[in-house]
Amino acid sequence: MLGRLRDIAGWREQVIEPAPDTLHGLRARLAQQDGVLGQALQGPGVQAAVNKVVVRGDAPLLAGDEVAFMPPMSGG
Amino acid sequence: MLGRLRDIAGWREQVIEPAPDTLHGLRARLAQQDGVLGQALQGPGVQAAVNKVVVRGDAPLLAGDEVAFMPPMSGG
Amino acid sequence: MVRVQTAALDPGALLGEFCAGRTDCGGVVSFTGLARAATDGAAVSVLELDAFPGFTEPAIEALVQTARVRFGVRDTMAVHRYGAIRPGEAIVFVAVAAEHRRAAFLAADFLMDKLKTEAPFWKKETGPEGERWIEPRAPDYQDAERWSEDI
């Protein structure tokens, strides 16, 4: 969780087991745990990266994959 | 004598006594000493400064005045 | 050279290192971004930058490569700090070396405009009125927009 998403979640990194099969599945799992965070992840401009590569839409996940959720960037 | 004028004259600074009354007089004196330098002082873009102030045309001189002859500047 | 770091950033040392031994470049332009004690009149006691190590560096590297090719400059350096930054401390240092100064100025200017809008950082300002997550300012977008057509 990066930027303001980290503040909303209250955590930066978390191991989620068992791993959901897809990015959509992960979003659903997170929304179930924390409705406010689930809503924030649907917010405008929020991007997901799987293993440090930006992914649009859904994507399959494997155990050990790293998923990052990024709000709109502030720039340097 | 600054820049290439110093190379032409072969000197940088010189005390000239008695001081000529005017800048024109000084130029004439220098040309008398050194014809090549005299010609260079008439060259395009050569400026004179009396006591570090640029002077156009002729100007009166007093004993102790500092006169500088400057070829076109190279810039920094 | 591209680097992100949490350690304090020393612009003088970086410029010294970058200029050392260059006999093929006539000009080096540097930009140092400093944390200000106030933005738009509001006091800032600390600026916190969140980065995504492993993702942020390649994104900056891509901007640097674009600048290098577009302006034909010889060398570039970009060092960006993240974590908690106090007013007066350096946030970013960029340097560009080129044969002639025009290319160096353009490349540094371009690179900063791009970094300010496209680099993967998330910024939070903390002041007496609390915390505030910030996004690029309108002038930042306008600055970056200048490069969208060939000049």
Add this chain to the structure above:
Amino acid sequence: MVRVQTAALDPGALLGEFCAGRTDCGGVVSFTGLARAATDGAAVSVLELDAFPGFTEPAIEALVQTARVRFGVRDTMAVHRYGAIRPGEAIVFVAVAAEHRRAAFLAADFLMDKLKTEAPFWKKETGPEGERWIEPRAPDYQDAERWSEDI
């Protein structure tokens, strides 16, 4: 601060000094001019700059003041070396601090263009083919010309 000196010029130390303790400026742009080992393909073993101390500094100061007023920047530094300068050594260092980076870039760019064409220095390059007094290059005049209309 404006200074001309025959001593070696340390860009890193100057930038460090210039940035130290600034909490009111978001951006510092610097330019360092380095002596090149070759110009237009001709090797240069030493560059000699002649200055007119007492005349050269005020002329530079006037250019600096113009830049400061025109671009509304907070602070400027201009240090110019003269005498014999070897390839790789710094000839000139200029730094500009401003609240926002755009003004700092413009002022530094402007100041360098002006210095390159109007500063009272006389330059001689010495290489294997002998000595050569030099004047501003055509691109220098074109660069300086850019500022003759308001932008």
